[in-house]
Amino acid sequence: xxxxxxxxxxxxxxxxxxxxxxxxxxxxxxxxxxxxxxxxxxxxxxxxxxxxxxxxxxxxxxxxxxxxxxxxxxxxxxxxxxxxxxxxxxxxxxxxxxxxxxxxxxxxxxxxxxxxxxxxxxxxxxxxxxxxxxxxxxxxxxxxxxxxxxxxxxxxxxxxxxxxxxxxxxxxxxxxxxxxxxxxxxxxxxxxxxxxxxxxxxxxxxxxxxxxxxxxxxxxxxxxxx
Amino acid sequence: xxxxxxxxxxxxxxxxxxxxxxxxxxxxxxxxxxxxxxxxxxxxxxxxxxxxxxxxxxxxxxxxxxxxxxxxxxxxxxxxxxxxxxxxxxxxxxxxxxxxxxxxxxxxxxxxxxxxxxxxxxxxxxxxxxxxxxxxxxxxxxxxxxxxxxxxxxxxxxxxxxxxxxxxxxxxxxxxxxxxxxxxxxxxxxxxxxxxxxxxxxxxxxxxxxxxxxxxxxxxxxxxxxxxxxxxxxxxxxxxxxxxxxxxxxxxxxxxxxxxxxxxxxxxxxxxxxxxxxxxxxxxxxxxxxxxxxxxxxxxxxxxxxxxxxxxxxxxxxxxxxxxxxxxxxxxxxxxxxxxxxxxxxxxxxxxxxxxxxxxxxxxxxxxxxxxxxxxxxxxxxxxxxxxxxxxxxxxxxxxxxxxxxxxxxxxxxxxxxxxxxxxxxxxxxxxxxxxxxxxxxxxxxxxxxxxxxxxxxxxxxxxxxxxxxxxxxxxxxxxx
Numbered sequence: 001x002x003x004x005x006x007x008x009x010x011x012x013x014x015x016x017x018x019x020x021x022x023x024x025x026x027x028x029x030x031x032x033x034x035x036x037x038x039x040x041x042x043x044x045x046x047x048x049x050x051x052x053x054x055x056x057x058x059x060x061x062x063x064x065x066x067x068x069x070x071x072x073x074x075x076x077x078x079x080x081x082x083x084x085x086x087x088x089x090x091x092x093x094x095x096x097x098x099x100x101x102x103x104x105x106x107x108x109x110x111x112x113x114x115x116x117x118x119x120x121x122x123x124x125x126x127x128x129x130x131x132x133x134x135x136x137x138x139x140x141x142x143x144x145x146x147x148x149x150x151x152x153x154x155x156x157x158x159x160x161x162x163x164x165x166x167x168x169x170x171x172x173x174x175x176x177x178x179x180x181x182x183x184x185x186x187x188x189x190x191x192x193x194x195x196x197x198x199x200x201x202x203x204x205x206x207x208x209x210x211x212x213x214x215x216x217x218x219x220x221x222x223x224x225x226x
Numbered sequence: 227x228x229x230x231x232x233x234x235x236x237x238x239x240x241x242x243x244x245x246x247x248x249x250x251x252x253x254x255x256x257x258x259x260x261x262x263x264x265x266x267x268x269x270x271x272x273x274x275x276x277x278x279x280x281x282x283x284x285x286x287x288x289x290x291x292x293x294x295x296x297x298x299x300x301x302x303x304x305x306x307x308x309x310x311x312x313x314x315x316x317x318x319x320x321x322x323x324x325x326x327x328x329x330x331x332x333x334x335x336x337x338x339x340x341x342x343x344x345x346x347x348x349x350x351x352x353x354x355x356x357x358x359x360x361x362x363x364x365x366x367x368x369x370x371x372x373x374x375x376x377x378x379x380x381x382x383x384x385x386x387x388x389x390x391x392x393x394x395x396x397x398x399x400x401x402x403x404x405x406x407x408x409x410x411x412x413x414x415x416x417x418x419x420x421x422x423x424x425x426x427x428x429x430x431x432x433x434x435x436x437x438x439x440x441x442x443x444x445x446x447x448x449x450x451x452x453x454x455x456x457x458x459x460x461x462x463x464x465x466x467x468x469x470x471x472x473x474x475x476x477x478x479x480x481x482x483x484x485x486x487x488x489x490x491x492x493x494x495x496x497x498x499x500x501x502x503x504x505x506x507x508x509x510x511x512x513x514x515x516x517x518x519x520x521x522x523x524x525x526x527x528x529x530x531x532x533x534x535x536x537x538x539x540x541x542x543x544x545x546x547x548x549x550x551x552x553x554x555x556x557x558x559x560x561x562x563x564x565x566x567x568x569x570x571x572x573x574x575x576x577x578x579x580x581x582x583x584x585x586x587x588x589x590x591x592x593x594x595x596x597x598x599x600x601x602x603x604x605x606x607x608x609x610x611x612x613x614x615x616x617x618x619x620x621x622x623x624x625x626x627x628x629x630x631x632x633x634x635x636x637x638x639x640x641x642x643x644x645x646x647x648x649x650x651x652x653x654x655x656x657x658x659x660x661x662x663x664x665x666x667x668x669x670x671x672x673x674x675x676x677x678x679x680x681x682x683x684x685x686x687x688x689x690x691x692x693x694x695x696x697x698x699x700x701x702x703x704x705x706x707x
Contacts, residue, residue: 011513011517053505080505091572101509102514103516
């Protein structure tokens with residue numbers, strides 16, 4: 001899952017970046033409205049954390065532009081403005097949630113998970129596929145009840161595939177959603193990560209669809225090919 | 227908002243102007259009536275006296291002593307000539323001197339030092355009577371050659387005006403010549419004139435007072451209009467004094483608009499400062515809190531605890547600073563329905579997992595007399611609170627309170643667990659959040675209570691018929707038709 005954080009305060013931006021990375025997300029950071037708008041406009045983020053009081057272009061305008069351009073990723077507004085009128089204008093501009101400063105990281109992470117979950121059409125933070133249990137809240141994975149140790153990139157890959165279970169996901173899409181902007185994007189590394197994941201959670205859980213990409217499946221309940 | 231002045235005991239400008247107009251109009255008109263009457267009386271008596279003086283002149287010209295050789299050798303038989311005394315060569319022309327008790331008399335008499343007047347010669351109209359002068363003419367006779375006096379005539383109750391002249395006859399005999407006429411007709415004329423003049427002056431006074439009253443009302447109408455416009459502003463129907471005013475009042479209207487503009491600027495500046503302060507403090511606090519929470523050291527614990535205390539203090543004092551700036555704006559009003567709709571929509575998004583059913587009922591044309599931001603803060607917190615605790619349904623009712631006292635009622639109910647009687651006062655306790663170790667008690671009620679009080683409104687907690695909490699907010703407002 002790839003998250004964009006647009007926050008002008010350097011310390012808070014760093015903290016948010018670290019906290020989100022620790023929770024298994026790929027994170028891009030922007031320190032002003034113009035850069036934030038550009039990134040959101042050009043990169044396929046799964047969610048955005050957006051401050052309102054931004055330099056160059058304010059947060060509400062950035063959000064309105066994204067929505068006007070048809071961007072549908074969930075946006076969580078993170079701001080010191082706690083008046084209801086500001087919340088109303090935030091939601092009316094197209095926000096999906098609103099969190100006021102100061103806040104606890106746990107609350108922000110919970111809200112983000114809820115947004116991502118809702119966007120993917122799930123009702124809980126945990127996803128069960130056959131004997132595979134992906135806990136997005138704790139960023140952990142279990143196979144038949146046994147914990148599996150994954151690197152952050154492996155977890156991101158698994159989490160993204162679990163969120164979109166049953167759907168064929170191209171390598172490009174995986175690259176776009178599990179790596180942040182600064183990462184060297186070589187699609188061959190996806191194959192390496194998929195191989196490692198298969199070894200850790202079971203080779204038959206990730207299906208390769210030739211020429212299209214990968215699909216996370218329940219090995220005991222494989223759809224019959226007609 | 228209370229009235230700054232006790233208008234009940236203030237003097238009325240209209241009354242004052244009318245009273246002063248009455249004070250100078252009535253005496254002037256009274257004096258005018260008296261003066262007119264006096265002039266009329268003078269001219270009436272002048273006309274009245276002329277024939278009397280002519281009669282005396284004629285008497286002087288025609289009186290002769292009877293020494294057996296009258297100057298013209300004629301004797302008027304009609305004249306009553308005392309023996310060996312006087313006679314007239316020609317009687318005064320006016321025939322009324324000839325008709326008995328006609329009201330026109332003349333007499334030539336001899337005035338004795340003892341005050342008695344003996345008739346030497348008199349008009350036939352006197353019918354043998356004499357004109358009896360009052361006793362106080364003695365002084366006049368001594369001092370003046372001619373004078374006017376009053377006397378009683380030969381007829382019953384016949385007041386006479388008498389012109390008297392002392393004459394020394396060629397024979398050397400001093401006589402007093404009197405010409406008199408019934409004065410009642412002249413008195414009646416003067417009396418009638420005085421009555422008519424007084425009546426006309428009274429009518430004129432009434433007309434003048436009415437004219438002054440109308441003039442004052444018309445003159446002060448722009449002031450009354452200005453007062454109505456100021457009331458409109460205070461009640462939020464307008465945000466500035468509109469209209470065209472006369473030269474004298476236009477500067478006042480302009481000054482009022484400047485004052486209102488200044489007030490708005492001050493309030494907006496204060497709110498902007500508070501908002502900037504909030505933004506300026508809350509981000510560093512968020513950094514401190516999150517930085518401290520990332521570590522388990524004792525230092526981090528202290529920083530975390532102190533940062534939390536700072537956060538609560540900042541929240542508390544920012545809220546108070548905002549409250550101080552609230553309720554100060556004049557000329558602002560907020561349509562209730564315009565705020566509740568967007569809030570319900572926003573809360574529906576915030577609590578979308580609960581799939582809350584909002585039942586909103588707002589009387590058409592209901593207006594809150596205050597700032598939109600404040601109204602949204604109150605109703606937003608109440609609705610948010612209801613959404614937090616509801617199972618599935620939140621009801622919002624806004625209506626007039628039915629007492630025509632410039633207030634309206636806003637009820638927010640939910641079907642949650644509600645509160646016990648003991649918890650009601652606890653929920654409204656200001657500063658309760660400050661005593662909590664963790665932020666937020668789940669109720670924004672103290673904030674709403676503070677705001678409602680700033681607007682002279684009130685907040686009452688009770689039990690909803692849906693089972694949960696019912697909060698009734700009373701606020702200043704009106705229903706626009």
